[in-house]
Each structure stands twice: as structure tokens, then as C-alpha cells.
Amino acid sequence: MSLMTYEVIACPTCKWKQEVEVWASLNVTIDPSLRARLFAGEINFFRCLCGCEGELAASLLYHDMARKIAIHLYPAGVQIDTTGMDPSTWLELPEYLRHPKIVASLEEMCELIELMEKGN
Numbered sequence: 233m234s235l236m237t238y239e240v241i242a243c244p245t246c247k248w249k250q251e252v253e254v255w256a257s258l259n260v261t262i263d264p265s266l267r268a269r270l271f272a273g274e275i276n277f278f279r280c281l282c283g284c285e286g287e288l289a290a291s292l293l294y295h296d297m298a299r300k301i302a303i304h305l306y307p308a309g310v311q312i313d314t315t316g317m318d319p320s321t322w323l324e325l326p327e328y329l330r331h332p333k334i335v336a337s338l339e340e341m342c343e344l345i346e347l348m349e350k351g352n
């Protein structure tokens with residue numbers, strides 16, 4: 233499942249506030265357009281009219297069921313959160329999903345996706 237919420241974020245430079253999409257997880261098997269948007273820099277990326285831009289400090293799970301790829305992005309300073317995990321359902325998850333690869337930036341995530349896709 234893909235999870236997205238809207239958040240109002242103030243530009244760190246000019247303080248202008250805008251509503252941005254904040255994605256918590258991308259299931260690219262169900263919605264392949266999300267993979268394209270990720271590689272186009274349209275996922276969890278902030279752009280302001282003043283020219284200020286950057287990655288949002290949000291964790292993101294990339295999930296490709298067909299290729300068995302799971303990559304979790306934890307930006308610097310964001311705690312790895314396992315509090316929502318129910319041990320009984322966790323055990324039913326496939327191995328690759330129980331131990332997602334961990335990256336620290338969107339750039340790293342895209343590089344790893346391409347690498348893992350080639351490997352399969």
C-alpha cells in the first residue's frame with residue numbers, strides 16, 4: 233500500500249508556506265507511476281518559488297513486490313520507528329520485507345533501486 237499525507241511546510245529561506253505531499257511508503261507494483269515520480273524528484277522533495285529546494289526530512293519505504301525490493305529511507309536525525317510493528321504480522325512478512333535495505337537519502341535510494349533491479 234502507498235501512504236501519503238499533506239503537510240504545510242514553511243520555506244526555510246523566505247518563510248512562504250505551501251502544502252506538500254509527504255509520502256510514507258510507495259508501492260510501485262500497485263502504482264508504477266510512483267517509481268517514475270521518485271526518479272523525477274517529485275517525491276518528498278520541497279521546491280519554493282524563491283529557488284530554495286531540498287529533501288523533506290521524512291522516512292520513506294519503497295516497496296516493489298514483483299521484484300522483491302524493499303528499501304527504507306531514514307534521513308539523518310529521524311529515528312527508526314518500529315513501534316507500529318505487530319510481531320505476529322511481522323513474522324508473516326516475506327524475508328526481504330522484514331529486512332529492508334536502509335538508506336539515508338533519496339539519491340541513495342534511487343541508486344540502490346537501479347542496482348537491485350539490474351541484479352534481478
Ligand SMILES: [Zn+2]
Binds near residue numbers: 245246248280281283
Ligand atoms: Zn522560499
